[in-house]
Amino acid sequence: MPPKVRDSDPESIVRFENVGLRYGLGPEVLQDITFALGPSSFRFLLGESGAGKSSLLKLLYMALRPTRGQISLFGRNVASMSRNELPRLRRRVGVVFQEFRLLDHLSAFDNVALPMRVAGARESDVRRHVEELLAWVGLKDHLNSRPPTLSGGQQQRIAIARAVITRPKLLLADEPTGNVDDKMGLRLMHLFEELNKLGTTVIVATHNLGIVRQMAHPVMRLENGRLNTDEAEIISDLGLDEPGIGAGAAPAGPGFSRIH
Amino acid sequence: MLAVMLRRRSDLPMNEDTLGRFLPWLIAFMVFLSALALAGMLILNDAVKRWDTGLNATVSVQVPPGANAREDEQRLSQVLAVLAAKPGVERYETLSKDRLLELLKPWIGEAGQAQDLPIPMLIDVTVDRGVVLDAQSLAKELQARVPGVSVDDHRVWLSQLVRLVTVIQVLAWAVLGLIGLATIGTVVFTTRTGLAIHREAIEVLHLIGAQDAYIARQFASRALGLGLKGGFLGLALAVPTLAGIGYLAMETGATMVPKPDLGFFKVLGFLTLPVAVALLAMMTARSTVMRNLKRMS
Numbered sequence: 001m002p003p004k005v006r007d008s009d010p011e012s013i014v015r016f017e018n019v020g021l022r023y024g025l026g027p028e029v030l031q032d033i034t035f036a037l038g039p040s041s042f043r044f045l046l047g048e049s050g051a052g053k054s055s056l057l058k059l060l061y062m063a064l065r066p067t068r069g070q071i072s073l074f075g076r077n078v079a080s081m082s083r084n085e086l087p088r089l090r091r092r093v094g095v096v097f098q099e100f101r102l103l104d105h106l107s108a109f110d111n112v113a114l115p116m117r118v119a120g121a122r123e124s125d126v127r128r129h130v131e132e133l134l135a136w137v138g139l140k141d142h143l144n145s146r147p148p149t150l151s152g153g154q155q156q157r158i159a160i161a162r163a164v165i166t167r168p169k170l171l172l173a174d175e176p177t178g179n180v181d182d183k184m185g186l187r188l189m190h191l192f193e194e195l196n197k198l199g200t201t202v203i204v205a206t207h208n209l210g211i212v213r214q215m216a217h218p219v220m221r222l223e224n225g226r227l228n229t230d231e232a233e234i235i236s237d238l239g240l241d242e243p244g245i246g247a248g249a250a251p252a253g254p255g256f257s258r259i260h
Numbered sequence: 261m262l263a264v265m266l267r268r269r270s271d272l273p274m275n276e277d278t279l280g281r282f283l284p285w286l287i288a289f290m291v292f293l294s295a296l297a298l299a300g301m302l303i304l305n306d307a308v309k310r311w312d313t314g315l316n317a318t319v320s321v322q323v324p325p326g327a328n329a330r331e332d333e334q335r336l337s338q339v340l341a342v343l344a345a346k347p348g349v350e351r352y353e354t355l356s357k358d359r360l361l362e363l364l365k366p367w368i369g370e371a372g373q374a375q376d377l378p379i380p381m382l383i384d385v386t387v388d389r390g391v392v393l394d395a396q397s398l399a400k401e402l403q404a405r406v407p408g409v410s411v412d413d414h415r416v417w418l419s420q421l422v423r424l425v426t427v428i429q430v431l432a433w434a435v436l437g438l439i440g441l442a443t444i445g446t447v448v449f450t451t452r453t454g455l456a457i458h459r460e461a462i463e464v465l466h467l468i469g470a471q472d473a474y475i476a477r478q479f480a481s482r483a484l485g486l487g488l489k490g491g492f493l494g495l496a497l498a499v500p501t502l503a504g505i506g507y508l509a510m511e512t513g514a515t516m517v518p519k520p521d522l523g524f525f526k527v528l529g530f531l532t533l534p535v536a537v538a539l540l541a542m543m544t545a546r547s548t549v550m551r552n553l554k555r556m557s
Contacts, residue, residue, distance in 0.1 A: 061467060083554065084471070091469030101464050105273035114271060118470045162468070 012036045012072060013170055013201040014060065019069030021055055029055050031225045033069070037203070039169075042196045044212045045205040046234065047222035053205040054098060056222065057172050060203065061095045062086060074169065091119050094168035094200075096176045100159040102147040108134060108154075109143040112161045119166060133161045136191070138184070152179035160188055164195055171195060171202045177211055189215055213240055271465060272458045272475075274482045283483075284490030286446050287541065290439045291494030291534050292501070297439070298533065299502050301432045302526055304425045311418055319395055321352075321383040324408040336381055338405045343383065346398065348391030355382045443537055447544040451479055455552050462553075476549035483545035484538050491534020498530075 014037040021030040029052045037043060047053045058064040059071060062078060071078045073089060081089065094115075102111050109130055116126045134143060137157040147155050156179045163171060171192060177185030189204075189211055196202045206212065212219060219235070221228045228234060235241050274280065323339050326332045336354065343352045355363075360379055368377075387393045395413035402409040455462065462475055 063463075063467060087466070087469045087471045090467060095467060101460075101467075103271065103273070103461050103464060106271065110271075114465070115468045117271070118465065118468055118474060 011038055011075075013039055013041065013074060014203075015070075015072040016059075017070045017072075019059065019066045019071060021052075021059060021064065022067050028067070029225050030059070030066075030222075030227075033227045035220065035227060035229055037201050039201060040196060040199050041201045042193070042215075042217040043203050044215070044217055044219045045203055045222065046207075046209075046212070046219055046238065047205075049207075051222040052225050053222055054174055056227075057095075057174050057203070057205055060170070060172050061093050062090060087118075091115065091166065092169040094163035094166065094171045096156075096160050096163045096171075096173035098174035098178070100147070100155050102155055102158055102162075104147050107144045107146055108139055108150070108158050111147065111158050112165055115162060115166045129165060130161075133165055134158075137161050137188070153181070153184065156180055157184070157188070160191070164191065167195065167198065167200065169200055171200050173202070173204045173206075175206055175208075176204060177206065177208050182210070185211060186214065209238060209240060270478050270482065272454075272461050272478050274454070274458075274478070277454055277457050280482070280486060283446070283450050283486045283541075284493060287443065287487050287490030287537055288494035288497065290443050290446075291491045291537050292498045294436055294439050294533050294537070295495055295498035295502065295530060297432045297435045298529060299498075299505075301429050302529075304429055304432075308422055308425050311421065317350075317387050317389050318414055319385045319387060319393065319398070320412040320414070321385055321402065322410045322412065323381040323383065323406060325378040325380055332381065335406045335409075336383075339383065339402055339409060342398075342402055342405060343385060346393075346401075348388045348393050349385055350388045351386040353384045355384060440537075440540060443540055444544045447483055447541045448548050451483070451545045451548040452552060454479060454482075455549065455556075459556075472550055472553040475553065476546045479549045480542045480546040484542035487538030487541035488534060491537045495530060495534050 014035075016033045016035050019030060019033040020028050022028045033056065045053055045056065055064070059066055060073075062073075065079070074092060076089065078089075103114070106114075112130045112134060113126045116129065131140075131143065134140060137160065139154060139157055139161075142150060142154065145154075147158065150158070156176065160173070160176055163173070173192065176188060176192075180188065185208065192200075192202050192204065193215070219231055219240075221234045221238075321339060321343070323335050326335055340352065340354070343349050357379065360382060364379070393413075395411045395416075399409065399411040402411065465475055
């Protein structure tokens, strides 16, 4: 029997215990998910389309509630939290949505500024940080552009900038490199790594095995709604230890051997 | 606070929805009707005050004419003697025949010029305001001396008129209340529509940590802005309408209605209308959003 999740656990940033999720009366899309991540963890979440990666991320960013099991974030049992407590917790979580979910009527600047404004930051701080970050992701000349006028890759960079602008303690990214070229993809992943070094726990759901190989961080894999955390098995199954996997994405880096 | 609310930046695409197009017109219509109701109430209030001041302390005594001038004089002096001895009678004045003929001119025309027309004598009595004069007992007392004397107590029909005006004023308040309810209903409906239209953006705001109050403030600011815009538009339309009604009333010689007297507080009352309606819209929008967001989760 797995250990009980404590309601206040300073050690874990994320803790899932026997979590199950179903939509309506349909079958369980996630079954018996149990794992825990401490501060400064970095995980790649792998899995085929429909395996439940997005559903798992939705549970993590509290867009969904589990149908069974317990989820703790930052040591707090999410199920026992009131509606008024959730926003404060959500401000500690940065999310890069697969479909970006940018607000089309706002400029790139205002989209990225949203999390700071929602948290009540001073406008002078908002301006300084947002301009700096947008320059870093290569959108210095598009501060006032609205998302529909930008390419998919540019929109994705705005979405990433919005997710990291408040230096969240937990960063969740759903296919964050899906619409950018390899070079920009790697650059964005390095941004995630920088945040990770500063103490942010990062979970990246991706199909891009090249990036996975390049970044050399632990992996976990969803298969038919179940989570496999046996890295050796995943690496062997996906052939991540073979050279040339992920060709066309980032080149294989030396770091992946570290997983072995 | 109003300025802060109006300056607030909106994270939701409020300017692109239909809410902004028709809400100001609806509120303008509400304020227009409210201004008419308020003007009606103020005019009636003034009229009642004027009637009260002019008539509440007066009684008319009518003495039937005698067979000749001597008898007329006798009757008149007997009545005046009673009035002079009556406590509470402050002043009395017999209206001259010329004045009486003048008053009767609209009914009898030039026929009144014939000096032999038997016209009753009229005494205008002013009663001390602190004294309650029983007109019926006065009439009995006078009739004992001079048969046929009648006492016309203006307070009787004045009180009936005041009752009528009070009913009209209550109706005007009811109209204002209904307008308020209609405003609330309209804002609830448009806010709910706005919530449905912006559901996706609201979800994003929630996911990045926005409190319900943050989202509600955006709707409230919008409702306040549209409310003020519509409110002052309605007031601007009501001003020429009221001026037109006032002009027509003066032209037709409606002397029962007093000339409009626009004092500072009355102007303030009219200016308060659009602000009050806008504040009502703001509070309604806020509470609607808070209630609906709780249900959405």
